[in-house]
Amino acid sequence: MLTIHCPNCGVTAEETEFHAHGEAHLKRFGPGSSEDDFESYLFMRKNPKGVHFERWHHRYGCGKWFHVARCTMTLEVFGSYTGQTSVPPQQIIDTIQDRRPDWVPAQDQA
Amino acid sequence: MSDPVTALKGAKGTAGFATVTEIGPVGMITLRGDFANKAVVKAAVAASGMTFPEQRRCATQGDQGMAWMSPDEVLIMCPYAEVHDRLENLQTALAKHHALAVNVSDARAVFRVRSPKVREVVAKLAPVDMDEAAFTIGMFRRTRFAQVPAAFWMPEADVIQVVCFRSVAQYMFDILNNAAKTGSEVGHF
Numbered sequence: 001m002l003t004i005h006c007p008n009c010g011v012t013a014e015e016t017e018f019h020a021h022g023e024a025h026l027k028r029f030g031p032g033s034s035e036d037d038f039e040s041y042l043f044m045r046k047n048p049k050g051v052h053f054e055r056w057h058h059r060y061g062c063g064k065w066f067h068v069a070r071c072t073m074t075l076e077v078f079g080s081y082t083g084q085t086s087v088p089p090q091q092i093i094d095t096i097q098d099r100r101p102d103w104v105p106a107q108d109q110a
Numbered sequence: 111m112s113d114p115v116t117a118l119k120g121a122k123g124t125a126g127f128a129t130v131t132e133i134g135p136v137g138m139i140t141l142r143g144d145f146a147n148k149a150v151v152k153a154a155v156a157a158s159g160m161t162f163p164e165q166r167r168c169a170t171q172g173d174q175g176m177a178w179m180s181p182d183e184v185l186i187m188c189p190y191a192e193v194h195d196r197l198e199n200l201q202t203a204l205a206k207h208h209a210l211a212v213n214v215s216d217a218r219a220v221f222r223v224r225s226p227k228v229r230e231v232v233a234k235l236a237p238v239d240m241d242e243a244a245f246t247i248g249m250f251r252r253t254r255f256a257q258v259p260a261a262f263w264m265p266e267a268d269v270i271q272v273v274c275f276r277s278v279a280q281y282m283f284d285i286l287n288n289a290a291k292t293g294s295e296v297g298h299f
């Protein structure tokens with residue numbers, strides 16, 4: 001059972017008040033893109049053991065979307081942040097690196 | 111004109127440690143808009159007769175009230191007979207602004223649960239911290255009760271008022287009564 005915080009309405013509740021909607025920060029490939037890009041946009045998802053970023057929906061609450069950073073192995077939740085961003089904010093990255101010193105953000109990977 | 115009929119015709123459950131009563135019909139208007147726009151807030155205040163609610167709070171006075179539903183939504187409550195006039199005034203005031211106001215009175219059911227142990231009834235059904243220090247009078251919470259969406263607040267220390275969709279009124283009545291079954295008191299609060 002995860003305890004999730006919604007940054008839109010400020011409620012903190014257990015996960016059944018919310019719904020997870022899969023991997024966050026996907027780059028959309030639409031009409032005109034290559035078949036490989038389109039396929040991976042539609043179907044290919046990360047399945048990490050460890051740090052993961054997800055889209056969440058406050059389904060039974062305010063009805064708004066946001067992002068959650070959490071660990072798929074320990075179920076530790078690092079934090080929630082706005083849905084209006086394509087990369088995790090620095091504060092979330094700092095929290096994760098504090099807890100997982102070896103972890104490197106995807107945008108910094110070679 | 112036809113008479114309004116509530117979903118359960120005012121059903122009342124008195125067998126348990128809490129009294130569960132379907133009340134209403136209650137006049138309800140959903141207003142969505144940008145509350146950074148002063149004109150939208152002003153229209154909401156005029157239509158509800160209440161001050162604009164802070165985040166996750168609800169202000170009620172007699173038959174009328176206004177509840178914070180989300181960053182861009184409030185629920186205006188009023189006597190059922192006044193809902194058409196209030197909505198018309200609201201829509202007139204909002205004519206030049208990007209906002210949406212709809213009469214949802216007949217889409218909803220409203221219940222009143224009364225008991226000195228009313229916090230237990232909620233705690234059994236919703237993922238909400240019902241500790242006296244955590245959930246106080248004046249707060250308003252959208253959540254789920256068992257398997258259905260609902261919103262509730264505490265108008266008084268031993269009363270909760272629950273709003274849900276009309277289509278699940280019987281389910282809500284049943285789970286509230288079940289959670290209040292005599293002998294099922296947990297005694298946590």
Ligand SMILES: [Zn+2]
Pocket residue numbers: 006007008009010011058061062063064
């Ligand atoms: Zn929320």
